[in-house]
Amino acid sequence: MISEAIKSQFEQFVGKDNVEDNQASLLAYSYDATPGFQAMPHCIVSPRNAHEVAAVVKLCNEHKIPIVPRGSGTNLSAGTTPLQGGVVLLFKHMDGIIEIDEENLTMTVQPGVITSHIIAAAEEKGLFYPPDPGSMHISTIGGNISENAGGLRGLKYGVTRDYVMGLEIVLPNGEIIHTGGKLAKDVAGYDLTRLFVGAEGTLGVVTAATLKLIPKPETKKTMLALFDDLETSAEAVSAIIANRIIPATLEFLDQQTVRVVEDFAQIGLPKDVGAVLLIEQDGPPEVVERDLAKIEEICRLTNAVDVQVAKTEAEADALTSARRTALSALSRVKPTTILEDATVPRSKIAEMVREIEVIAKKYQLTICTFGHAGDGNLHPTCLTDARNEEEMALVEKAFEEIFHKAIELGGTITGEHGVGAMKLPYLHLKIGEAGVEVLQGIKKAIDPNHIMNPGKIFSESERNRVVI
Amino acid sequence: MMSTEEKARIQVSFKEKMDYNELMNCTRCGFCLPSCPTYIESGKKEINSPRGRIALMKGVVDGLIEPDEDVKRSIDLCLGCRACEPVCPSGVKFGHLLEQARDAIYQTNNQSLPEKAMRSIFFNNLFPYHNRMIGAVGLLGFYQRSGLQKITRSVGIMNLFPETMRTMEKVLPEVPKKKEMKQRQRHFAPLRERKKNVAFFSGCLMDTVFMSTNDSTTKLLQYAGCEIVVPKTQGCCGALHGHSGEQNRAREMAKRNIEAFEAAEVDYIITNAGGCGAFLVDYGHLLKDDPEWSERAQAFSNKIKDITSILVELEFDKLPLRLDDQIVTYQDSCHLKNGQKTFIEPRKLLQSIEGVTFVEMHDAGRCCGSAGIYNIVESEMSMQILDYKMEQTKKTDAKTIVTTNPGCLLQMKLGIEREGLADQMDAVHIVDLLVEAYENAEKSER
Numbered sequence: 001m002i003s004e005a006i007k008s009q010f011e012q013f014v015g016k017d018n019v020e021d022n023q024a025s026l027l028a029y030s031y032d033a034t035p036g037f038q039a040m041p042h043c044i045v046s047p048r049n050a051h052e053v054a055a056v057v058k059l060c061n062e063h064k065i066p067i068v069p070r071g072s073g074t075n076l077s078a079g080t081t082p083l084q085g086g087v088v089l090l091f092k093h094m095d096g097i098i099e100i101d102e103e104n105l106t107m108t109v110q111p112g113v114i115t116s117h118i119i120a121a122a123e124e125k126g127l128f129y130p131p132d133p134g135s136m137h138i139s140t141i142g143g144n145i146s147e148n149a150g151g152l153r154g155l156k157y158g159v160t161r162d163y164v165m166g167l168e169i170v171l172p173n174g175e176i177i178h179t180g181g182k183l184a185k186d187v188a189g190y191d192l193t194r195l196f197v198g199a200e201g202t203l204g205v206v207t208a209a210t211l212k213l214i215p216k217p218e219t220k221k222t223m224l225a226l227f228d229d230l231e232t233s234a235e236a237v238s239a240i241i242a243n244r245i246i247p248a249t250l251e252f253l254d255q256q257t258v259r260v261v262e263d264f265a266q267i268g269l270p271k272d273v274g275a276v277l278l279i280e281q282d283g284p285p286e287v288v289e290r291d292l293a294k295i296e297e298i299c300r301l302t303n304a305v306d307v308q309v310a311k312t313e314a315e316a317d318a319l320t321s322a323r324r325t326a327l328s329a330l331s332r333v334k335p336t337t338i339l340e341d342a343t344v345p346r347s348k349i350a351e352m353v354r355e356i357e358v359i360a361k362k363y364q365l366t367i368c369t370f371g372h373a374g375d376g377n378l379h380p381t382c383l384t385d386a387r388n389e390e391e392m393a394l395v396e397k398a399f400e401e402i403f404h405k406a407i408e409l410g411g412t413i414t415g416e417h418g419v420g421a422m423k424l425p426y427l428h429l430k431i432g433e434a435g436v437e438v439l440q441g442i443k444k445a446i447d448p449n450h451i452m453n454p455g456k457i458f459s460e461s462e463r464n465r466v467v468i
Numbered sequence: 469m470m471s472t473e474e475k476a477r478i479q480v481s482f483k484e485k486m487d488y489n490e491l492m493n494c495t496r497c498g499f500c501l502p503s504c505p506t507y508i509e510s511g512k513k514e515i516n517s518p519r520g521r522i523a524l525m526k527g528v529v530d531g532l533i534e535p536d537e538d539v540k541r542s543i544d545l546c547l548g549c550r551a552c553e554p555v556c557p558s559g560v561k562f563g564h565l566l567e568q569a570r571d572a573i574y575q576t577n578n579q580s581l582p583e584k585a586m587r588s589i590f591f592n593n594l595f596p597y598h599n600r601m602i603g604a605v606g607l608l609g610f611y612q613r614s615g616l617q618k619i620t621r622s623v624g625i626m627n628l629f630p631e632t633m634r635t636m637e638k639v640l641p642e643v644p645k646k647k648e649m650k651q652r653q654r655h656f657a658p659l660r661e662r663k664k665n666v667a668f669f670s671g672c673l674m675d676t677v678f679m680s681t682n683d684s685t686t687k688l689l690q691y692a693g694c695e696i697v698v699p700k701t702q703g704c705c706g707a708l709h710g711h712s713g714e715q716n717r718a719r720e721m722a723k724r725n726i727e728a729f730e731a732a733e734v735d736y737i738i739t740n741a742g743g744c745g746a747f748l749v750d751y752g753h754l755l756k757d758d759p760e761w762s763e764r765a766q767a768f769s770n771k772i773k774d775i776t777s778i779l780v781e782l783e784f785d786k787l788p789l790r791l792d793d794q795i796v797t798y799q800d801s802c803h804l805k806n807g808q809k810t811f812i813e814p815r816k817l818l819q820s821i822e823g824v825t826f827v828e829m830h831d832a833g834r835c836c837g838s839a840g841i842y843n844i845v846e847s848e849m850s851m852q853i854l855d856y857k858m859e860q861t862k863k864t865d866a867k868t869i870v871t872t873n874p875g876c877l878l879q880m881k882l883g884i885e886r887e888g889l890a891d892q893m894d895a896v897h898i899v900d901l902l903v904e905a906y907e908n909a910e911k912s913e914r
């Protein structure tokens with residue numbers, strides 16, 4: 001698919017060391033964190049700056065070679081699986097923080113910077129970059145922007161989109177454009193910044209981003225509230241919000257999740273309760289104290305078995321980082337974990353959780369649920385084995401029902417992981433056929449040759465999918 | 469280049485030897501990437517990351533790719549440091565996967581000649597035989613004492629060897645005399661109220677090249693209240709074999725050791741080399757499919773304890789310990805930390821010494837690049853990793869770098885030598901430092 005002539009042009013653009021096509025390297029970029037998806041690319045190219053990206057993209061456009069931009073490959077929607085082969089574009093050389101502007105409170109970064117490095121660099125200056133996906137120690141900002149990643153602090157602070165002020169983009173035709181900027185206000189034309197956030201690499205390549213920073217909250221406190229069952233905890237979540245308190249974090253884990261997380265992290269989580277809420281509030285000390293006291297009262301009123309406040313920062317960190325490992329820790333139980341991120345309005349959480357339990361029973365599956373309960377973003381996670389075809393068919397059915405239910409409750413099929421190839425068959429449930437057509441129209445206008453991450457979000461041609 | 473038949477052979481061998489369930493346990497979440505030294509030092513090449521290596525192994529088993537040179541390169545370049553294990557939320561036992569993969573490659577593959585010769589000399593003809601070890605080390609001693617060392621250095625014969633080996637030759641400790649190595653004491657009485665009965669695993673390299681460190685270890689155990697036996701029929705732990713694709717050989721050695729220690733009825737079997745300890749702890753796994761041995765192996769493994777761990781258990785850190793004022797830093801032994809989960813104890817001991825200012829170095833848990841004979845066969849990557857390590861060490865301003873494994877000790881000495889810091893910095897094994905601190909305090913009390 002990629003001729004020697006094209007390969008040697010790539011080598012001229014980016015240097016010989018930055019073009020690889022031996023089969024071992026190709027295999028190493030044939031997957032992401034999504035179970036069941038794998039497909040081989042034809043070539044791996046690692047450009048060193050936006051101009052090299054542009055040269056590579058332009059050449060691919062001329063020859064209609066698919067391009068899959070890839071950060072750290074931690075996405076959960078098969079977003080970086082090269083379903084139609086082609087070039088995998090890496091940003092390992094483009095991983096620098098370009099500038100921290102303390103006057104405008106912005107940070108400008110290259111796409112390959114690791115999320116937690118951005119958070120740390122901001123904190124060093126007494127500033128704050130809130131989006132903190134569970135994968136923040138590995139994920140790149142390019143991946144975060146392209147998936148519009150959320151995080152544990154999403155309830156109070158919003159998601160990646162809310163912090164992207166401007167982008168540098170290489171378009172499929174090789175042109176470089178700049179959207180937005182260090183501007184609080186800007187209405188010059190369509191909001192292209194927002195269009196590229198969450199575009200999953202299907203419209204162009206992000207080569208730089210200007211991010212919004214905010215002042216760092218003075219203090220934070222973390223607590224755990226324990227409940228006998230899932231529903232009461234979900235009711236407590238609704239009650240907290242209804243009482244006009246917006247905690248920074250409001251995460252929820254069901255019993256099985258708590259058990260496996262505790263087995264991994266060993267930080268003394270109680271294994272015998274039905275559900276746990278992990279609650280964090282930040283801000284000025286008085287406000288934090290007041291909110292925590294109020295939350296405690298609400299939890300007790302909604303029949304919490306116990307409420308515990310972390311005494312030290314280390315204790316608090318242990319709790320939140322344990323939550324971050326929930327997904328992978330679940331995979332200890334069974335070889336395959338299939339995780340979804342159906343999201344509903346906050347007020348419907350209890351109902352949704354109940355429905356998931358019913359559906360799991362119906363298909364006799366083990367589905368553990370945890371997630372960002374505060375923003376209605378649930379992670380029903382099915383523990384199964386990809387080698388058991390019968391069960392896999394049931395899993396697919398169960399999730400389809402879960403999606404339908406979420407939509408019925410006014411929710412969506414994916415809150416933060418993106419559509420990718422995995423949820424492509426369900427997109428129409430949320431946005432309708434007419435909505436899909438609008439997306440296809442936009443795609444056609446920007447990427448007429450369908451070179452950018454083809455086969456993701458919506459389909460345009462046949463698949464080349466290897467299911468293992 | 470590998471021939472087609474050879475690749476086919478290795479592929480079959482992968483299918484037989486790899487634990488497919490363990491491969492499936494990897495969710496490809498990537499949590500292990502930031503902890504992998506070879507991923508970082510190779511400029512974030514997925515193929516040199518734990519996730520990538522697992523994918524390659526699985527790819528070979530699944531028949532998606534052939535086990536070609538690039539696959540072998542990726543497996544060879546792995547340090548086996550197992551830093552990817554404690555951070556893996558899915559609990560993937562990477563160390564086991566690596567051993568299986570190496571076994572599959574090296575039982576079938578024709579290695580390059582020098583590498584093969586090196587492995588064969590060290591692994592098959594030397595380490596397993598205590599007598600030959602004594603002979604070889606004796607030769608080294610003769611070389612050092614006879615003046616031959618001076619002559620070869622001045623004549624420059626050593627310049628014919630790769631740089632790493634040349635420097636290594638300089639940092640090797642002065643080895644004991646042959647006679648001393650042969651007449652080892654086998655039983656020690658406690659020097660205070662008896663608290664535990666222990667056996668000491670003396671190791672092959674430790675009981676020859678590092679004999680004085682072994683002497684310090686038994687001394688410490690005596691001071692801490694242990695009655696000690698040192699079974700005579702024990703031998704090399706087999707770690708180097710197990711890690712480099714010689715599983716069967718490693719199993720034979722394991723059996724010999726299990727037998728040697730079964731007779732001694734003790735509370736613990738004490739080790740002072742992180743690398744050996746982690747392998748001994750794994751005998752249960754190594755022999756799990758052998759009905760005659762699996763239980764005995766597990767019983768043996770359950771008794772293994774690192775010297776630092778028993779010292780803390782017996783409250784050695786509460787005894788008076790004193791050294792001249794100095795800054796001390798600690799370099800984790802990968803296998804002690806990741807294999808035996810022992811990393812608090814050494815720090816606790818060091819912090820309890822009067823006069824010592826303990827400064828934690830950044831990334832102390834990252835491998836130093838020693839990794840068995842890795843620093844010789846993969847010296848380029850090893851030196852790159854060592855350079856990073858020395859950068860971190862220098863930032864602590866430490867006079868003393870403490871280690872808990874002979875390989876790390878030599879590597880850190882090598883680092884010091886390479887940086888030209890020999891006059892202001894030294895690397896020591898923790899037991900040697902502790903004996904000094906204990907005896908110092910005792911002297912000044914009298």
Ligand SMILES: Cc1cc2nc3c(=O)[nH]c(=O)nc-3n(C[C@H](O)[C@H](O)[C@H](O)COP(=O)(O)OP(=O)(O)OC[C@H]3O[C@@H](n4cnc5c(N)ncnc54)[C@H](O)[C@@H]3O)c2cc1C
Nearest residue numbers: 071072073074075079134140142143144146149150201206
């Ligand atoms: C254990 C675990 C926990 C997770 N927790 C969360 C969570 O809490 N919240 C959340 O939202 N997600 C979470 N995720 C999903 C995932 O980490 C995020 O989607 C993350 O943003 C992906 O970043 P990445 O660098 O790995 O990107 P990749 O997976 O490499 O890529 C993701 C998408 O971005 C595109 N892309 C990457 N870089 C560029 C670029 N420079 N230009 C254009 N397109 C690009 C790719 O083509 C792909 O479509 C989790 C994943 C795991 C494994």
Ligand code: SF4
Nearest residue numbers: 494495497498500556
């Ligand atoms: S951390 Fe564990 S599960 Fe995740 S990619 Fe690494 S080995 Fe696989």
Ligand code: SF4
Nearest residue numbers: 504546547549550552
């Ligand atoms: S053992 Fe060490 S070098 Fe090998 S993959 Fe794991 S972390 Fe990397």
